[in-house]
Amino acid sequence: MEREEELLLKNLGWKGKGLIRSACDAETNSSSHQDSSDDELSKDRKKEGSLRFYKPKFSYIFCDMDGTLLNSKSQITPTTAEALREALSRGVKIVIATGKARPAVIDILKMVDLAGKDGIVSEVSPGVFLQGLLVYGRQGRQIFKSNLDxxxxxxxxxxxxxxxxxxxxxxxxxxxxxxxxxxxxxxxxxxxxxxxxxxxxxxxxxxxxxxxxxxxxxxxxxxxxxxxxxxxxxxxxxxxxxxxxxxxxxxxxLGTSKGNGVKMLLDHLGVTAKEIMAIGDGENDIEMLELASLGIALSNGQEKTKAVADVIGISNDEDGVADAIYRYAF
Structure with a gap:
């Protein structure tokens, strides 16, 4: 049918495409565009081991522990640990903001060799603990403490x-x-x-x-x-x-929160909210996610937390923190 149309148009002196060819080309272009879009989507996530080729978009990543960095078994998986190491190697500072006590965080990160001077947390590193009731700044010095009535x-x-x-x-x-x-x-x-x-x-x-x-x-x-x-x-x-x-x-x-603790630490470090990405899941993470330039709530998080996030990531049982680092931090 297409061949017959071409012969007819040629006899009439028509030099353009026929209707059938135009329709076929349109379908092909549409399909090609869809494939291209799918390729772009997959390219959004950097490959493991490739972050050395990319420039960090943020100076700091503030990260919650339970339900975020930790999976449902309260573990940091090898995939997530490796993503954290890659980010650190590119000069991105990762700060823990959690309801946990500092000794608990140090013990957990020791299990994946990310505690200590060159890791994420130590006795001499900044961090926000006990829902912002204990905040440690440079050299691990306590800059804020609040006691319950x-x-x-x-x-x-x-x-x-x-x-x-x-x-x-x-x-x-x-x-x-x-x-x-x-x-x-x-x-x-x-x-x-x-x-x-x-x-x-x-x-x-x-x-x-x-x-x-x-x-x-x-x-x-x-x-x-x-x-x-x-x-x-x-x-x-x-x-x-x-x-x-x-x-x-x-x-x-009264009047305290993890978000307030993060604000105090940022002021202490001389860092602006535009320089940070934050990842969390609970209602206690809402202020932190709202404060950050990019706030990411994992899909396992509470609905009110996801409602304020800029992005909803995959769950903590799917290495949500690793995915957020590879997809958004560089």
Whole structure:
């Protein structure tokens, strides 16, 4: 049919394309354009081992731990560890911003050889810990510390004893509790927090050290249905409740947050928000993601966190941090 059209047009002196050829070419061009678009999409993600050929877009990457850098088994995978090493080798500084205590973060990163002077975290590196209640600047010097109201701490201890809900009091590098419980053990064995010291009474616990935050451990259902409603009301205008993971509820000093901790550290370092990329998943990461030039929420994150993010990345069980580094940081 196309051949017949060509002969007819030739006899008529027509030098352009016929309708059939034009239609075929249009389809071919459309297909070619789609293939090209697919190629461009795949090229957005740099290949592992190739970052030495690219210029960093950001000076700093601020990264959460639980649900972000750590997968659902509370591990940093080899793929993610390698991406972090590549970024470091290109001069990008990676700063941890987490609800965890600093000793816990150091222990976790030691497992993948990323702790110490030339790694991501050490006793002499900057970082934001305990939901922004402890902030360390240059040479690991403490630049901010905020303690929980002792009256709130006392009320939390009494609630824990009366309702048999496990409670952990965080005091810099120490964890204190009032009774033994499997969930208390899991905070150490699974989440790598310092092993909890069992105090003989509320008075002993409160006298042992300054407390930055209290953390209740329960099922996700009980946290949502009982603990959060109760403590949101009980601490109104005196403290703030926040969640990093569904089965834990944290009580922190009023007016503090991980986001505020990140702001303080940036001011201390003389770094602008335009220079940073941030990656997180929980509601406690919202301010940090909003602050950053590029805020990335992993797909396993909470809906309210994903709603404020510039980009939604793949999940922590798919090496979401590694993918974000290879796709957006260079």
């Amino acid at each position: 002792p009256n709130i701490s006392r009320e939390a201890c009494l609630y824990s004893l009366e309702n048999k809900v496990p409670l952990i009091a965080f005091s810099e590098g120490r964890c204190l509790t009032l009774f033994d419980h499997p969930l208390v053990h899991s905070l150490h064995t699974v989440y790598h927090e310092p092993k909890a010291e069992i105090m003989p009474s509320t008075e002993h616990l409160l006298a042992a050290a300054d407390i930055q935050k209290m953390l209740f451990l329960d099922t996700a259902e009980r946290v949502a249905s009982t603990l959060r409603p109760y403590w949101s009301e009980a601490t109104k205008s005196r403290a703030t409740v926040v969640q990093a993971v569904p089965d834990m509820l944290e009580i922190v000093p």
